[in-house]
Amino acid sequence: MVGSKPNSKIIIFMKRSVLQHLCDILDTDNTWETIAPYMSGIAMRDVEACKRYGNYNQSPSMLLLRIWCSKGFTVVHLYQLFAKTKLIRLMRVMKSEVDEKYHYLEEKVLNPARRLRPIVPPAGTQQTASRLKKIDSKDMTSTPTQSITTSSTNDPLRVAIEGTLPVTYQELSEATKGFSVNNVIGKGGYGTVYKGEIRATGGMVAVKRIFAGNDNSTQQGSKAEKERLRQSLTELRTLARFRHDNILPIYAYSLEGPEPCLVYQFMANGSLEDRLLCRKGTTPLTWVQRKEISIGAARGIHFLHSFAKTPLIHGDVKTANILLDKHMEPKLGDFGLCRDGQAEVEATEKRPLIASHIKGTLAYLAPEFITSKILTTKLDVYSYGIVLLEIASGQRAYSESRETRGLVDFCQLNKELARRQKIPLREILIDRKAPALANEFEEQFWDTLLEIGLAGVCVDRKLRPTMAQVVECLCKNTTPTIP
Numbered sequence: 245m246v247g248s249k250p251n252s253k254i255i256i257f258m259k260r261s262v263l264q265h266l267c268d269i270l271d272t273d274n275t276w277e278t279i280a281p282y283m284s285g286i287a288m289r290d291v292e293a294c295k296r297y298g299n300y301n302q303s304p305s306m307l308l309l310r311i312w313c314s315k316g317f318t319v320v321h322l323y324q325l326f327a328k329t330k331l332i333r334l335m336r337v338m339k340s341e342v343d344e345k346y347h348y349l350e351e352k353v354l355n356p357a358r359r360l361r362p363i364v365p366p367a368g369t370q371q372t373a374s375r376l377k378k379i380d381s382k383d384m385t386s387t388p389t390q391s392i393t394t395s396s397t398n399d400p401l402r403v404a405i406e407g408t409l410p411v412t413y414q415e416l417s418e419a420t421k422g423f424s425v426n427n428v429i430g431k432g433g434y435g436t437v438y439k440g441e442i443r444a445t446g447g448m449v450a451v452k453r454i455f456a457g458n459d460n461s462t463q464q465g466s467k468a469e470k471e472r473l474r475q476s477l478t479e480l481r482t483l484a485r486f487r488h489d490n491i492l493p494i495y496a497y498s499l500e501g502p503e504p505c506l507v508y509q510f511m512a513n514g515s516l517e518d519r520l521l522c523r524k525g526t527t528p529l530t531w532v533q534r535k536e537i538s539i540g541a542a543r544g545i546h547f548l549h550s551f552a553k554t555p556l557i558h559g560d561v562k563t564a565n566i567l568l569d570k571h572m573e574p575k576l577g578d579f580g581l582c583r584d585g586q587a588e589v590e591a592t593e594k595r596p597l598i599a600s601h602i603k604g605t606l607a608y609l610a611p612e613f614i615t616s617k618i619l620t621t622k623l624d625v626y627s628y629g630i631v632l633l634e635i636a637s638g639q640r641a642y643s644e645s646r647e648t649r650g651l652v653d654f655c656q657l658n659k660e661l662a663r664r665q666k667i668p669l670r671e672i673l674i675d676r677k678a679p680a681l682a683n684e685f686e687e688q689f690w691d692t693l694l695e696i697g698l699a700g701v702c703v704d705r706k707l708r709p710t711m712a713q714v715v716e717c718l719c720k721n722t723t724p725t726i727p
């Protein structure tokens with residue numbers, strides 16, 4: 245028990261060493277930026293002020309906590325916030341400052357089957373609910389987004405945007421120099437991605453502008469527009485639900501302008517696809533980097549499959565959707581196709597979920613999905629298997645210029661060739677652009693990559709490993725034991 249009124253203890257009156265420890269962790273890699281959107285009452289301008297503060301070698305987290313504190317939020321609110329954003333380490337650092345009756349939250353984060361109670365803001369502050377209500381009634385009435393939300397999904401819009409900061413279209417237009425072609429960093433099936441700079445801070449972001457759908461006049465056009473909006477809301481809803489080191493964080497959104505926009509962390513090293521193909525003259529990835537990227541991406545997918553009672557299936561795992569930050573840390577992006585689905589376990593095997601909309605690039609799609617639209621976690625395992633084969637061989641998932649166009653067949657063919665010639669497969673299949681394997685350990689890692697990749701693309705999905713097994717084997721440099 246801490247103090248006589250533990251529930252109302254003021255954040256900045258926490259034990260100095262505890263507060264300092266929290267700020268040190270939050271300052272590292274700008275982790276504080278990922279919790280700011282969840283802090284009711286914190287606006288974009290507060291975030292910008294904290295960034296500016298950081299530029300002067302001060303702790304931006306300390307300022308953020310001071311601002312939040314000035315709005316009446318207490319130590320318990322902070323503890324609840326860390327629980328909501330699943331920052332267990334921070335919960336543990338401040339545990340001694342919080343009344344024991346709240347300690348159950350840590351258990352709840354570790355066992356997320358039950359829902360957390362919402363953070364109730366202190367009296368007099370701007371409440372999340374009322375902020376969202378305002379957005380619902382004022383900003384959304386004239387946009388097509390609202391109709392797509394209410395008509396196409398059962399989830400209300402407020403669930404989609406809970407905890408994510410709204411920004412104006414004008415702010416994003418300024419950040420991207422009027423959505424200039426010079427700022428385009430990529431194009432996907434549903435929108436264009438721009439590099440943006442928040443002028444006040446010099447902070448970089450990636451802004452995905454969903455196509456406006458000028459093809460509205462035809463029935464087909466309006467259908468396509470609905471699908472685009474549905475996907476962007478799915479993405480927003482999914483990313484707002486959780487945080488993980490290997491999931492691309494969403495910072496903000498804008499739904500009031502002519503086109504909906506989603507704002508993400510800017511990933512300075514682009515996509516894994518770009519780096520494997522050495523686009524823009526980049527140097528080939530080393531084997532150490534390839535290992536870290538493989539493990540990080542696998543962790544991200546495993547998290548999706550395991551963080552909730554019902555597994556979440558990404559549905560579009562591919563090298564273009566694995567993005568690399570300035571430290572080459574991989575983050576899984578593009579959640580427009582995410583689905584609540586089924587784990588591949590005996591009990592649910594008899595009732596596979598059928599998804600009718602999943603897109604997924606054909607070369608990465610598992611056979612059972614193509615033929616029967618069966619959607620389980622093993623769909624992502626298959627796609628991830630292809631990613632590993634690309635990392636090991638430097639070959640594309642599908643290539644018209646290769647005699648054997650599909651990568652799985654290409655690898656199998658070479659495996660057979662190596663067996664007949666009695667030479668290690670890596671001698672004929674290794675990515676020639678990559679540096680030579682430096683030692684036995686790296687050789688073993690290459691063999692592991694290929695073995696797990698091939699296990700992942702097994703036609704019989706029951707013979708594919710789970711993502712938990714994949715993570716374990718990659719870390720230990722071993723091959724999975726399939727039942």
Ligand SMILES: Nc1ncnc2c1ncn2[C@@H]1O[C@H](COP(=O)(O)OP(=O)(O)OP(=O)(O)O)[C@@H](O)[C@H]1O
Nearest residue numbers: 429430431432433437450508509510511515564578
């Ligand atoms: N946060 C980001 N930081 C840096 N670059 C990004 C970011 N998000 C996307 N990109 C770049 O923009 C490209 C397009 O991304 P987007 O998610 O729109 O489409 P995609 O995944 O390639 O295609 P599709 O959505 O049709 O499957 C990516 O391949 C990547 O190069």
